[in-house]
Amino acid sequence: xxxxxxxxxxxxxxxxxxxxxxxxxxxxxxxxxxxxxxxxxxxxxxxxxxxxxxxxxxxxxxxxxxxxxxxxxxxxxxxxxxxxxxxxxxxxxxxxxxxxxxxxxxxxxxxxxxxxxxxxxxxxxxxxxxxxxxxxxxxxxxxxxxxxxxxxxxxxxxxxxxxxxx
Amino acid sequence: xxxxxxxxxxxxxxxxxxxxxxxxxxxxxxxxxxxxxxxxxxxxxxxxxxxxxxxxxxxxxxxxxxxxxxxxxxxxxxxxxxxxxxxxxxxxxxxxxxx
Numbered sequence: 001x002x003x004x005x006x007x008x009x010x011x012x013x014x015x016x017x018x019x020x021x022x023x024x025x026x027x028x029x030x031x032x033x034x035x036x037x038x039x040x041x042x043x044x045x046x047x048x049x050x051x052x053x054x055x056x057x058x059x060x061x062x063x064x065x066x067x068x069x070x071x072x073x074x075x076x077x078x079x080x081x082x083x084x085x086x087x088x089x090x091x092x093x094x095x096x097x098x099x100x101x102x103x104x105x106x107x108x109x110x111x112x113x114x115x116x117x118x119x120x121x122x123x124x125x126x127x128x129x130x131x132x133x134x135x136x137x138x139x140x141x142x143x144x145x146x147x148x149x150x151x152x153x154x155x156x157x158x159x160x161x162x163x164x165x166x
Numbered sequence: 167x168x169x170x171x172x173x174x175x176x177x178x179x180x181x182x183x184x185x186x187x188x189x190x191x192x193x194x195x196x197x198x199x200x201x202x203x204x205x206x207x208x209x210x211x212x213x214x215x216x217x218x219x220x221x222x223x224x225x226x227x228x229x230x231x232x233x234x235x236x237x238x239x240x241x242x243x244x245x246x247x248x249x250x251x252x253x254x255x256x257x258x259x260x261x262x263x264x265x
Contacts, residue, residue, distance in 0.1 A: 023186030048214040073242040077249040095188030103181040136221040155236030163243040
């Protein structure tokens, strides 16, 4: 338990620092690379609570595909590689205030509701078998699954239609 | 481990993402901040799934990952279209519908 808490702390600290860099750095490519650290940290947290299939999917889809898509987007929009002075707008202070207030309210609500609830209160954290996840997808959530596959098809066609040259 | 440490980590990532969406003026960077928000939601879903010892949390996290992939595809296509029409992805200049 102690080892898990230590690793949680290390990963969480790396994630938070990188996430702050994602929204504050002036270099677009650096923001994408810091985003990789955050996404890898999320995958590590998934594995820490025994959700290994979701963790592997996170690595495959986000780090493998989404980041490459972002780098293509940066390349195709010819954002200057290097420091740009005007990546933030002039409302950044009010935006920071909004985010801080939101965090304060959410933290208060969470501490009020789940003060020191143990995550293992309903049974020890075991690796949740990938079989259980697939059974759940293809039995209980079959219709949402089909809807998501249709959504992916529609998004694919939509992206091609929108980005195609006339 | 407490449930709250995951939930508060998710809340912190969510708020950092909200700041990014509000404060950035580069279209690609706004999309990156939206990814932060969606990942914060995924942490919450998986933590609650582990807490209730059910695979449903993981299933919905997988749905969110699929929807996020579709969102990035369409979003980057829109950013490319804005760039092609205006030679800039500065979102401050996209105010055609402003009264």
